[in-house]
Amino acid sequence: xxxxxxxxxxxxxxxxxxxxxxxxxxxxxxxxxxxxxxxxxxxxxxxxxxxxxxxxxxxxxxxxxxxxxxxxxxxxxxxxxxxxxxxxxxxxxxxxxxxxxxxxxxxxxxxxxxxxxxxxxxxxxxxxxxxxxxxxxxxxxxxxxxxxxxxxxxxxxxxxxxxxxxxxxxxxxxxxxxxxxxxxxxxxxxxxxxxxxxxxxxxxxxxxxxxxxxxxxxxxxxxxxxxxxxxxxxxxxxxxxxxxxxxxxxxxxxxxxxxxxxxxxxxxxxxxxxxxxxxxxxxxxxxxxxxxxxxxxxxxxxxxxxxxxxxxxxxxxxxxxxxxxxxxxxxxxxxxxxxxxxxxxxxxxxxxxxxxxxxxxxxxxxxxxxxxxxxxxxxxxxxxxxxxxxxxxxxxxxxxx
Amino acid sequence: xxxxxxxxxxxxxxxxxxxxxxxxxxxxxxxxxxxxxxxxxxxxxxxxxxxxxxxxxxxxxxxxxxxxxxxxxxxxxxxxxxxxxxxxxxxxxxxxxxxxxxxxxxxxxxxxxxxxxxxxxxxxxxxxxxxxxxxxxxxxxxxxxxxxxxxxxxxxxxxxxxxxxxxxxxxxxxxxxxxxxxxxxxxxxxxxxxxxxxxxxxxxxxxxxxxxxxxxxxxxxxxxxxxxxxxxxxxxxxxxxxxxxxxxxxxxxxxxxxxxxxxxxxxxxxxxxxxxxxxxxxxxxxxxxxxxxxxxxxxxxxxxxxxxxxxxxxxxxxxxxxxxxxxxxxxxxxxxxxxxxxxxxxxxxxxxxxxxxxxxxxxxxxxxxxxxxxxxxxxxxxxxxxxxxxxxxxxxxxxxxxxxxxxxx
Numbered sequence: 173x174x175x176x177x178x179x180x181x182x183x184x185x186x187x188x189x190x191x192x193x194x195x196x197x198x199x200x201x202x203x204x205x206x207x208x209x210x211x212x213x214x215x216x217x218x219x220x221x222x223x224x225x226x227x228x229x230x231x232x233x234x235x236x237x238x239x240x241x242x243x244x245x246x247x248x249x250x251x252x253x254x255x256x257x258x259x260x261x262x263x264x265x266x267x268x269x270x271x272x273x274x275x276x277x278x279x280x281x282x283x284x285x286x287x288x289x290x291x292x293x294x295x296x297x298x299x300x301x302x303x304x305x306x307x308x309x310x311x312x313x314x315x316x317x318x319x320x321x322x323x324x325x326x327x328x329x330x331x332x333x334x335x336x337x338x339x340x341x342x343x344x345x346x347x348x349x350x351x352x353x354x355x356x357x358x359x360x361x362x363x364x365x366x367x368x369x370x371x372x373x374x375x376x377x378x379x380x381x382x383x384x385x386x387x388x389x390x391x392x393x394x395x396x397x398x399x400x401x402x403x404x405x406x407x408x409x410x411x412x413x414x415x416x417x418x419x420x421x422x423x424x425x426x427x428x429x430x431x432x433x434x435x436x437x438x439x440x441x442x443x444x445x446x447x448x449x450x451x452x453x454x455x456x457x458x459x460x461x462x463x464x465x466x467x468x469x470x471x472x473x474x475x476x477x478x479x480x481x482x483x484x485x486x487x488x489x490x491x492x493x494x495x496x497x498x499x500x501x502x503x504x505x506x507x508x509x510x511x512x513x514x515x516x517x518x519x520x521x522x523x524x525x526x527x528x529x530x531x532x533x534x535x536x537x538x539x540x541x542x543x544x545x546x547x548x549x550x551x552x553x554x555x556x557x558x559x560x561x562x563x564x565x566x567x568x569x570x571x572x573x
Numbered sequence: 574x575x576x577x578x579x580x581x582x583x584x585x586x587x588x589x590x591x592x593x594x595x596x597x598x599x600x601x602x603x604x605x606x607x608x609x610x611x612x613x614x615x616x617x618x619x620x621x622x623x624x625x626x627x628x629x630x631x632x633x634x635x636x637x638x639x640x641x642x643x644x645x646x647x648x649x650x651x652x653x654x655x656x657x658x659x660x661x662x663x664x665x666x667x668x669x670x671x672x673x674x675x676x677x678x679x680x681x682x683x684x685x686x687x688x689x690x691x692x693x694x695x696x697x698x699x700x701x702x703x704x705x706x707x708x709x710x711x712x713x714x715x716x717x718x719x720x721x722x723x724x725x726x727x728x729x730x731x732x733x734x735x736x737x738x739x740x741x742x743x744x745x746x747x748x749x750x751x752x753x754x755x756x757x758x759x760x761x762x763x764x765x766x767x768x769x770x771x772x773x774x775x776x777x778x779x780x781x782x783x784x785x786x787x788x789x790x791x792x793x794x795x796x797x798x799x800x801x802x803x804x805x806x807x808x809x810x811x812x813x814x815x816x817x818x819x820x821x822x823x824x825x826x827x828x829x830x831x832x833x834x835x836x837x838x839x840x841x842x843x844x845x846x847x848x849x850x851x852x853x854x855x856x857x858x859x860x861x862x863x864x865x866x867x868x869x870x871x872x873x874x875x876x877x878x879x880x881x882x883x884x885x886x887x888x889x890x891x892x893x894x895x896x897x898x899x900x901x902x903x904x905x906x907x908x909x910x911x912x913x914x915x916x917x918x919x920x921x922x923x924x925x926x927x928x929x930x931x932x933x934x935x936x937x938x939x940x941x942x943x944x945x946x947x948x949x950x951x952x953x954x955x956x957x958x959x960x961x962x963x964x965x966x967x968x969x970x971x972x973x974x975x976x977x978x979x980x981x982x
Binding site: 235236238239243244245247360361421422423425426514515516517518520524525527528529530531532533534536537539 | 685686687688689692693694695696697722724725726727729730733736737738739823826846847849850958959960
């Protein structure tokens with residue numbers, strides 16, 4: 173390694189006064205900026221912290237933790253939600269073991285978070301819940317170990333991918349129940365964070381393939397296909413999401429007799445999926461357009477038919493390019509699930525529950541606490557999502573091209 | 574080819590958009606039709622956005638579509654024929670009552686987020702005056718106050734939910750108005766709560782009459798007719814004021830509490846409930862003036878008198894029980910009463926209940942399981958609750974109130 177002749181820059185001794193003089197007070201202008209910024213931070217931060225720790229009455233959140241998490245899901249069946257979480261955490265652990273770079277700090281952060289929640293000293297919830305939390309942390313670590321051990325095996329990796337695909341139907345079945353093995357829990361009882369996740373994840377899973385098909389369809393040489401795709405995309409992109417939900421949740425029973433018996437959650441998911449698919453389609457189309465013509469010609473030269481060209485050459489490259497824009501679409505969808513509160517349908521997801529619990533007579537008007545708590549929950553998972561997406565991007569070598 | 578495709582796409586898009594667009598909160602083209610319909614519907618509303626009622630939307634959709642050029646009509650047809658009347662009309666001889674009895678459970682539309690009327694409790698149950706009246710009806714039908722499924726409904730969807738049959742009955746702080754009784758295709762039961770719009774001000778301002786509010790800024794929630802009532806009344810009295818409109822109920826009272834406005838207006842029951850949540854509850858007074866009448870009543874789909882009768886007389890039973898002095902605690906001592914009115918009422922003799930298709934002791938069951946009006950009121954709004962709401966007009970006619978049940982005979 174003869175190239176390594178450069179020496180590292182000399183380590184500067186860490187001197188706080190020196191550092192501050194260099195970075196914060198290097199000139200008159202910078203000094204003023206620093207003072208103003210500190211004053212601003214203090215004037216915002218001090219009241220916020222004071223409110224968070226001394227004035228806020230978190231009783232409304234503590235008393236309603238179960239509602240916020242799972243809504244009216246029957247208490248004696250909540251183990252099914254826990255089991256679903258356990259399975260998901262196990263899968264996350266295995267994935268951390270197999271694709272360590274992609275999952276990144278999400279794995280350890282969740283282990284830490286779950287453990288802290290399991291052992292925290294305040295009596296917000298009972299021993300059973302603590303045990304479940306601890307179990308989730310444990311399976312995450314167990315899965316991690318398993319993933320590291322068998323990660324190099326290609327068959328194992330494929331198995332993990334398939335397990336992720338099967339996880340959603342399995343969890344949905346577990347949550348809903350199947351007679352006579354598990355009592356069916358009507359989706360009316362689902363709520364809180366659970367419902368937010370069900371809406372968001374199901375929509376993400378369904379809207380992706382539909383979006384890809386529409387994107388490919390829009391570029392199709394067949395006029396019928398491309399016309400249909402174009403109309404579909406432009407219609408759904410041109411209409412506000414809340415309108416789409418309105419149509420599906422409220423107007424549908426008026427237009428289609430008999431549809432009032434359809435599950436509200438399914439109607440909402442269909443609305444979200446149709447809407448998101450249009451955006452995904454446009455993102456993917458952007459990706460498709462960035463693939464140079466030479467790729468098509470090369471695929472043709474090797475003798476691939478148009479279908480295989482698309483499936484093996486074009487899409488893998490295009491989809492990789494559009495990861496950032498798709499993920500931001502999914503993150504905004506995850507937050508947009510809160511729109512069912514406005515659109516109606518009697519569904520109480522995280523935001524709906526947060527608004528309603530501030531109307532319990534004993535907690536009347538404590539809406540800021542409830543909304544702050546909901547906001548933190550939204551942030552944790554939205555951030556996890558975009559963090560993993562960023563790692564995935566790096567892992568797929570987007571920046572190295 | 575290209576041109577045909579593009580223009581075809583544009584036309585179809587335009588059609589679908591206009592049909593869908595009518596459901597959006599504020600497309601200018603249809604807002605007039607919507608505004609007119611909404612203007613006729615006072616809504617004592619809790620935290621809701623300002624979207625018009627579904628019936629109004631359906632009407633607007635119909636009007637918008639009718640106003641479009643004809644050639645592409647087939648595409649717009651599904652939107653052009655919502656025909657809520659048809660869904661609202663039961664087939665001859667059948668009643669919602671049979672459906673509910675066959676199901677073994679009442680599906681009751683509630684607000685779900687209005688303290689004292691219907692709100693979700695930490696254990697997932699519903700409590701409040703409206704919620705208890707759902708239990709009253711369920712008890713009349715099945716002698717089981719728990720045979721009820723609560724469906725939280727927004728202000729916009731509540732009537733559609735009744736018309737489409739998603740819920741059997743609406744106990745959702747709904748004001749009984751002429752237009753709702755007619756063009757929205759509802760039938761109303763007896764009023765279970767007489768409310769009215771009031772105004773709250775800071776005591777230090779020394780205001781006692783509406784006229785003294787001249788030039789004031791008044792916080793008001795949009796999406797309800799509270800704002801319209803306010804404008805009407807103040808214009809009639811020739812008082813100048815600046816409305817400060819909020820979409821959210823919590824935002825409205827926060828703005829008032831942080832002195833962004835001099836007064837806040839809403840239903841009096843809500844003002845009293847919300848006053849307890851302000852920073853200094855004692856520093857505020859509610860003026861004596863009442864700006865509007867808001868009788869809150871149960872609503873069902875129209876033209877189903879068997880079902881309407883069951884709802885109405887279940888409610889009357891709670892009024893009558895209080896008039897007789899019967900409560901859930903002492904009802905068993907009245908079974909042996911000598912008073913023939915009480916014996917008929919409780920089903921000890923006679924067949925009053927059978928006329929409705931109910932058990933003859935349905936009134937006994939209601940009182941035993943849920944209670945009289947007084948008990949229900951006290952439990953949810955009375956002195957032991959944070960609201961401590963005086964009975965006022967919601968008292969028996971014998972006590973100077975408006976509650977009056979026709980005789981059970």
